[in-house]
Amino acid sequence: MRIRLFFAFLFALPLFFSSALAFQEINNITPREASELLKQAPEKITLLDVRTRKEYDDGHIEGAINADYLKNNFREELESLPPDKPLLMYCRSGQRTLGASRAAKDAGFKKIYVLEKGIEDWRKAGLPIVK
Numbered sequence: 020m021r022i023r024l025f026f027a028f029l030f031a032l033p034l035f036f037s038s039a040l041a042f043q044e045i046n047n048i049t050p051r052e053a054s055e056l057l058k059q060a061p062e063k064i065t066l067l068d069v070r071t072r073k074e075y076d077d078g079h080i081e082g083a084i085n086a087d088y089l090k091n092n093f094r095e096e097l098e099s100l101p102p103d104k105p106l107l108m109y110c111r112s113g114q115r116t117l118g119a120s121r122a123a124k125d126a127g128f129k130k131i132y133v134l135e136k137g138i139e140d141w142r143k144a145g146l147p148i149v150k
């Protein structure tokens with residue numbers, strides 16, 4: 020009887036953790052999807068550019084906040100943002116957002132969107148960039 024309870028517990032444990040992690044989602048979205056999301060409710064989304072300051076100054080998505088993922092203070096900058104608001108983040112090609120989205124998840128953000136292939140695909144889609 021104890022063995023059955025033990026195995027039932029082992030099988031139930033992953034279900035518990037997977038449902039708990041469902042509250043912290045990371046979703047990859049296309050440039051068009053990101054554009055639509057920003058048009059629908061720009062004030063309800065935090066737009067985060069995780070590239071270097073120079074890359075940001077060379078052109079970014081309007082309304083984006085810059086927090087360089089490669090800097091030592093990235094975690095502090097991330098934690099200064101409201102974790103209850105959905106977070107849409109991007110980099111140049113999508114590589115830095117992999118680590119940045121994990122850091123956002125660890126920081127307690129509940130809804131995280133990552134721009135697939137970064138601002139490069141945003142530009143290729145003909146979407147606007149500001150300097």
